[in-house]
Each structure stands twice: as C-alpha cells, then as structure tokens.
Amino acid sequence: MKFIWTVSVLSWASTGRAVELEVGTCCARLHQELGTKISFLGQPAYNATENSYWSLQEAGLKPGCILRPSVPQDVSRAVSIIAAIDGCNFAIKGQGHAPAAGFANIDGGVTIDMTGLNTTSLSPDRSVLSVGAGASWLQVYQYLDPFNVSVAGGRNGLVGVGGLTLGGGISHFSPRVGWACDNVVNFEVQVSFHWQFHGINADSKKVVLADGTLTNVNETWRSDLYRALKGGANNFGVVTRFDLGTLSQGNLSVSSFVNDISQRRPVLQAFTDIVSSPNFDVYASLVVGFLYNSSSKAWVISNSAVYTRPVLHPPVFAELAAVPSISNSSRIMSLVSLANEAPTPPLNWLFATATFQPSAEFMLEIFDILNSTLYSFNPQGGLVWDIAFEPLPSGMLSHATKTGGNVLGVQPEEGNSYIMLLSALWPDSASNLVVEKVSQQALFTIESRAKAKGLLRKFQYLNYAAWYQTPLASYGADNFEFLKRVSSKYDPFALFQNRVPGGFKLAKEGQL
Ligand SMILES: Cc1cc2nc3c(=O)[nH]c(=O)nc-3n(C[C@H](O)[C@H](O)[C@H](O)COP(=O)(O)OP(=O)(O)OC[C@H]3O[C@@H](n4cnc5c(N)ncnc54)[C@H](O)[C@@H]3O)c2cc1C
Ligand SMILES: *[C@@H]1O[C@H](CO)[C@@H](O)[C@H](O)[C@H]1NC(C)=O
Ligand SMILES: *[C@@H]1O[C@H](CO)[C@@H](O)[C@H](O)[C@H]1NC(C)=O
Ligand SMILES: *[C@@H]1O[C@H](CO)[C@@H](O)[C@H](O)[C@H]1NC(C)=O
Ligand SMILES: *[C@@H]1O[C@H](CO)[C@@H](O)[C@H](O)[C@H]1NC(C)=O
Numbered sequence: 423m424k425f426i427w428t429v430s431v432l433s434w435a436s437t438g439r440a441v442e443l444e445v446g447t448c449c450a451r452l453h454q455e456l457g458t459k460i461s462f463l464g465q466p467a468y469n470a471t472e473n474s475y476w477s478l479q480e481a482g483l484k485p486g487c488i489l490r491p492s493v494p495q496d497v498s499r500a501v502s503i504i505a506a507i508d509g510c511n512f513a514i515k516g517q518g519h520a521p522a523a524g525f526a527n528i529d530g531g532v533t534i535d536m537t538g539l540n541t542t543s544l545s546p547d548r549s550v551l552s553v554g555a556g557a558s559w560l561q562v563y564q565y566l567d568p569f570n571v572s573v574a575g576g577r578n579g580l581v582g583v584g585g586l587t588l589g590g591g592i593s594h595f596s597p598r599v600g601w602a603c604d605n606v607v608n609f610e611v612q613v614s615f616h617w618q619f620h621g622i623n624a625d626s627k628k629v630v631l632a633d634g635t636l637t638n639v640n641e642t643w644r645s646d647l648y649r650a651l652k653g654g655a656n657n658f659g660v661v662t663r664f665d666l667g668t669l670s671q672g673n674l675s676v677s678s679f680v681n682d683i684s685q686r687r688p689v690l691q692a693f694t695d696i697v698s699s700p701n702f703d704v705y706a707s708l709v710v711g712f713l714y715n716s717s718s719k720a721w722v723i724s725n726s727a728v729y730t731r732p733v734l735h736p737p738v739f740a741e742l743a744a745v746p747s748i749s750n751s752s753r754i755m756s757l758v759s760l761a762n763e764a765p766t767p768p769l770n771w772l773f774a775t776a777t778f779q780p781s782a783e784f785m786l787e788i789f790d791i792l793n794s795t796l797y798s799f800n801p802q803g804g805l806v807w808d809i810a811f812e813p814l815p816s817g818m819l820s821h822a823t824k825t826g827g828n829v830l831g832v833q834p835e836e837g838n839s840y841i842m843l844l845s846a847l848w849p850d851s852a853s854n855l856v857v858e859k860v861s862q863q864a865l866f867t868i869e870s871r872a873k874a875k876g877l878l879r880k881f882q883y884l885n886y887a888a889w890y891q892t893p894l895a896s897y898g899a900d901n902f903e904f905l906k907r908v909s910s911k912y913d914p915f916a917l918f919q920n921r922v923p924g925g926f927k928l929a930k931e932g933q934l
C-alpha cells in the first residue's frame with residue numbers, strides 16, 4: 423500500500439475515458455465497503471443530495487456516486503479508498519450553498535455529502551458546542567436556543583457550518599466575537615493520511631499509513647493546521663466536527679428598511695457613518711443593499727439592520743432609520759426565527775466580492791458604475807442583481823488572536839472597512855457565461871476606480887468570491903506561503919489540491 427499516492431498524483435491528468443473507468447472502480451469499491459451509504463443516479467438518496475444544492479450550477483453536475491457518511495469513520499474509509507484509486511476525484515459538500523459549479527459537487531467523481539454528520543452537543547458548562555460538520559446553522563441555533571447561548575455562525579440558517587466556517591464566516595455576532603472561524607476551539611479532521619518519519623529508507627523518508635485516521639486540530643495540537651483551517655477552506659482535509667466557543671445570547675432587535683433609489687445618498691452616508699466610527703457598536707449587524715431587476719429596469723435599496731440585544735430602535739441605526747422609506751419594520755425576535763428563512767427556488771447564482779475603505783462618495787460612484795454596466799443588460803428570463811455592503815470593523819478583526827490567529831490577512835491596524843457582495847440570480851442557464859462576463863466587467867471597473875483612489879483593500883472574502891477571483895492569494899504573501907507549507911506537510915501528495923478540484927485551490931492560485 424505504501425507509495426500508491428505518489429503514482430496517483432503523477433498521473434492525475436489522465437484521459438476522460440480512463441477517469442470514467444476509474445470512477446466506476448472507485449464507486450464500486452466504495453459501495454463494497456460502505457454499502458447503502460453510497461448511492462447512484464436514479465436512487466432517492468442520490469436525488470436528495472442533487473436537489474439540495476442552492477444553485478442550479480451545482481445541482482446540474484452528476485457525480486458517479488454520492489457518499490452520505492453517518493459517522494466520521496465513514497469519511498476516513500472513503501478517503502483512503504478514493505486516494506488509492508488513480509483518477510478518482512471527489513468533492514466535499516456541506517449544505518451546498520457555495521454557488522459556483524464544482525465547489526461542492528463534481529461531474530463523474532465522488533461527492534461526499536456531509537449533511538448526515540449533524541450531531542450537536544453542548545459541554546456541561548455550556549461553553550463549547552460540538553457540531554457535526556454537515557449541520558446547518560438553523561439546526562445549531564435551534565439546539566442552542568433553550569440554553570440561552572449561541573455561536574457565531576451564518577445569518578441565513580440554511581447555510582452550512584462547514585463551508586461558512588472554513589472560509590471565515592460573518593455572523594450577526596462578528597463585531598463582538600470575530601469571524602466564525604475565530605471561535606473554533608477544535609477541529610476534527612480527516613487529512614489525506616497520516617505519516618511518520620522512519621528514518622531514511624530506499625524510497626523515501628516517510629511511510630504512508632493508508633488507512634486515514636481522524637485527528638484533532640487545535641491551539642496545542644497541530645496548531646499550524648489549526649490556523650490554516652481558519653480561512654483555508656477545503657485545501658487541507660475533510661473536517662468532520664467543529665467545536666465552537668459559545669456566547670450568552672437572548673433575543674435580537676431586527677429592522678428592515680426599503681428605500682427608493684433616489685435616497686441612496688443619505689443611506690450610503692448613514693452606512694458610512696456607522697462603518698467608519700472608531701467606536702463601532704459591537705451589537706450592530708448591518709447589510710445595506712441595492713437591488714436591480716433587469717426586466718423592470720428598477721433599482722431599490724433594501725437594508726437589514728440587526729441589533730444583537732433586545733433593544734428596539736437602537737441609536738446606532740437612527741440616521742439610517744430617519745431616511746424616508748417605502749417600508750420599514752422593527753421587532754424583537756429570537757435568532758432561530760430570524761435565521762429560519764424560506765428556501766429560494768432553483769436558480770443560477772453568482773457571487774463576487776471586494777473590500778474597501780469607507781467613503782460615502784465612493785459608494786455613490788459604485789452605484790453609478792453598476793448602473794451604467796448593468797442597466798441595459800437583460801438576458802432571457804430576466805435577472806436580479808443584489809449588491810450588498812457589510813461592515814468589516816477593525817474591532818472584529820482583533821478577535822483573531824484569541825485563538826492563535828487565522829490566515830485571512832485582514833489586520834485591525836488597517837482600520838474599519840466594508841465588504842461588497844455582488845450577487846446575481848437568474849433562471850436561464852444559457853446566460854451563465856454572459857452574466858459572469860458582465861459581473862467581471864462591473865467588478866473590475868469598481869476595483870480599478872477604487873485602486874486609483876487608494877480605497878481598495880486587497881482582501882477578497884472567500885465565501886463571497888467568484889470562481890474567477892483569487893481569495894487565498896488575497897490573504898497576502900506570508901499567509902499564502904504559510905498555507906502552502908502546511909499543505910505540503912499534511913498533504914504531501916497534494917490529494918486535496920489535485921483530486922478535490924472544486925473550490926479555491928492553493929495549487930491553482932499559486933500558478934497565477
Ligand atoms: C443564502 C446565503 C446566505 C449566506 N449568508 C452568509 C453569512 O451570513 N455569512 C457568511 O459569512 N457567509 C454567508 N454566505 C456564504 C457562505 O458562507 C458560503 O456560501 C459557504 O460556502 C456555504 O457553506 P456550505 O457548507 O453551505 O456550502 P458548500 O457549498 O457545501 O461548501 C462550500 C465549500 O466548503 C467546502 N466544505 C464544506 N464543508 C466542508 C468540510 N466539512 N470539510 C472540508 N471542506 C468543506 C466545500 O468543499 C466547498 O468548497 C451565504 C450564502 C448563501 C447562499
Ligand atoms: C429524481 O428526481 C427527478 C427530478 O429531479 C425525478 O424525475 C426522479 O423521479 C427522481 N428519482 C427518484 C428515484 O427519486
Ligand atoms: C441529521 O441528519 C439525519 C440524516 O441525514 C437526518 O435524518 C436528520 O433529520 C438530521 N437532523 C436534523 C436536526 O436536521
Ligand atoms: C433562558 O432564559 C429565559 C428567559 O430569561 C429563562 O426563563 C430560562 O430559564 C433560561 N434557560 C436556561 C436554561 O438558563
Ligand atoms: C487538542 O487536541 C488534543 C489531541 O487530540 C486533545 O488532547 C486536546 O483535548 C485538544 N484540545 C481541545 C481544546 O480540544
């Protein structure tokens with residue numbers, strides 16, 4: 423069994439036909455070992471996974487077979503079988519909310535759908551939640567609600583613990599406790615395999631133990647991998663469990679305001695005043711967004727202003743609330759009811775992102791660039807653009823150090839910033855390429871204008887990035903080199919680079 427993986431990496435660029443045969447072999451072997459946890463096209467379990475993706479781009483891919491592990495050891499067995507079969511590629515799926523094709527699904531490979539790993543347990547002192555990596559945030563919040571504690575996780579409950587946390591994770595609580603990943607106290611991970619030094623032998627210095635073993639990764643054990651996983655996405659292993667630090671939490675105050683587009687100046691001024699405050703209110707969780715419907719050619723402003731204490735009309739949002747609105751509402755509710763959003767119908771989706779230094783004037787310019795780029799673009803079936811702005815206060819970034827740091831490369835010293843999430847949704851898959859092109863054009867124009875004004879930050883938030891962006895490289899040269907070192911240490915034959923092709927890859931971004 424020893425050096426099989428060296429061989430598989432060397433010949434990973436095999437022909438399509440060879441790959442097909444290998445996937446057949448691979449799925450047959452998996453089926454032999456894991457029985458009904460493996461499903462094939464036409465079976466209900468296969469269907470259930472395929473129908474659970476958020477975007478049509480992901481749902482449209484057809485894996486050779488799908489594994490639904492029910493215990494972490496199923497993942498270990500599967501990874502060692504897959505790794506030993508040349509040409510057998512795989513994808514790792516949480517709640518399937520990454521929109522880009524191939525990030526958590528694969529054509530003609532093996533998809534590992536983690537959603538069955540969804541156990542939750544709270545430590546007796548209520549300080550740590552252990553959660554299976556495939557759970558949704560809604561499951562987490564529902565479990566924690568009766569204990570009056572919560573964790574920093576997704577705002578929409580349908581999103582997965584796995585993807586959101588490994589990419590950073592912006593929570594309503596982030597200004598108070600940092601990125602979701604900053605609150606991970608321990609990961610349970612299936613790395614590609616375990617190896618140990620056996621001195622110098624004829625072939626190599628390392629002996630591969632092909633039966634993968636689950637390992638804990640935390641501040642005192644494999645602390646390099648621990649830091650790498652906080653932003654490193656699926657480049658290092660399959661995470662099977664997250665242990666998350668909790669916070670005391672009661673009800674929240676939730677407001678929404680819809681404004682006419684003619685009110686954009688006061689809205690963006692209010693946003694900028696909140697974002698640029700040196701005393702950013704750590705209970706404020708704000709999203710300001712422009713929506714554009716290509717069929718009606720109508721823009722509207724839609725804002726979500728959450729305050730993570732049960733205080734109606736908190737002063738921090740007073741300036742925003744005073745802008746004349748088409749509709750507005752404010753109420754007190756639990757995180758569970760706030761996160762319990764209705765699923766969207768099957769649509770194509772695109773995400774793209776950039777980070778800026780606060781400036782209301784520049785946000786007005788962003789709007790003009792968007793309008794001039796998007797105004798006359800109206801693909802078959804219509805399309806909606808949703809351009810959202812979210813604060814990235816420096817106080818939030820300072821929480822990274824409490825658990826030994828992350829790799830995101832955004833520093834509190836840079837001051838407060840805000841993140842733009844440019845997203846699009848449209849029904850007609852024939853428009854996918856052209857939508858991507860238009861989004862790229864808008865993004866690049868905005869970025870170059872921001873750069874010229876000294877307002878562009880290098881950070882590209884991975885969970886919001888388009889497939890054509892390079893978020894890992896945006897973490898900065900030191901972090902990127904660190905990630906590559908950790909990858910070669912824990913995954914020396916680059917299984918998670920070459921055989922897990924989906925998502926943002928160190929190997930790919932490194933080539934740029
Ligand atoms: C409706 C919606 C709301 C959102 N809200 C927020 C928000 O409030 N805050 C925020 O920060 N982001 C938010 N996002 C972005 C979100 O963080 C990303 O889409 C994230 O990738 C979703 O994670 P997932 O597990 O559901 O997705 P998946 O598509 O299943 O996985 C995403 C990526 O993570 C990898 N991955 C997943 N699980 C594992 C694992 N266990 N081990 C190794 N790799 C794994 C996958 O291989 C894939 O590349 C939102 C997205 C959507 C669509
Ligand atoms: C799988 O889903 C498709 C539609 O998405 C449906 O036509 C088919 O009957 C389903 N098959 C099974 C086995 O559930
Ligand atoms: C956890 O996963 C199992 C297996 O997929 C599923 O039956 C169960 O409903 C899930 N639990 C919750 C709380 O969603
Ligand atoms: C949670 O808070 C509510 C309201 O304050 C209280 O009634 C309840 O006893 C608390 N539950 C626990 C487990 O502390
Ligand atoms: C870190 O991992 C080690 C090794 O498995 C384990 O003994 C220790 O309890 C872990 N620490 C935490 C905080 O989980």
Ligand SMILES: *[C@@H]1O[C@H](CO)[C@@H](O)[C@H](O)[C@H]1NC(C)=O
Nearest residue numbers: 715716717718719804805806
């Ligand atoms: C966009 O506008 C068209 C025309 O007014 C309308 O029919 C459609 O429902 C709108 N789409 C969305 C998603 O609001």
Ligand SMILES: *[C@@H]1O[C@H](CO)[C@@H](O)[C@H](O)[C@H]1NC(C)=O
Nearest residue numbers: 743744745746747748749750
């Ligand atoms: C908020 O909505 C109410 C009606 O629901 C309206 O009377 C009020 O003017 C609105 N506030 C602003 C600032 O427009």
Ligand SMILES: *[C@@H]1O[C@H](CO)[C@@H](O)[C@H](O)[C@H]1NC(C)=O
Nearest residue numbers: 672673674732754755756759
């Ligand atoms: C939280 O708000 C809900 C109303 O949405 C209310 O029913 C519940 O009692 C509140 N809980 C606490 C602890 O105040």
Ligand SMILES: *[C@@H]1O[C@H](CO)[C@@H](O)[C@H](O)[C@H]1NC(C)=O
Nearest residue numbers: 683684721790793794797798
């Ligand atoms: C958007 O651009 C169109 C076409 O140039 C213009 O007519 C329209 O007024 C612009 N919209 C806004 C809100 O500025």
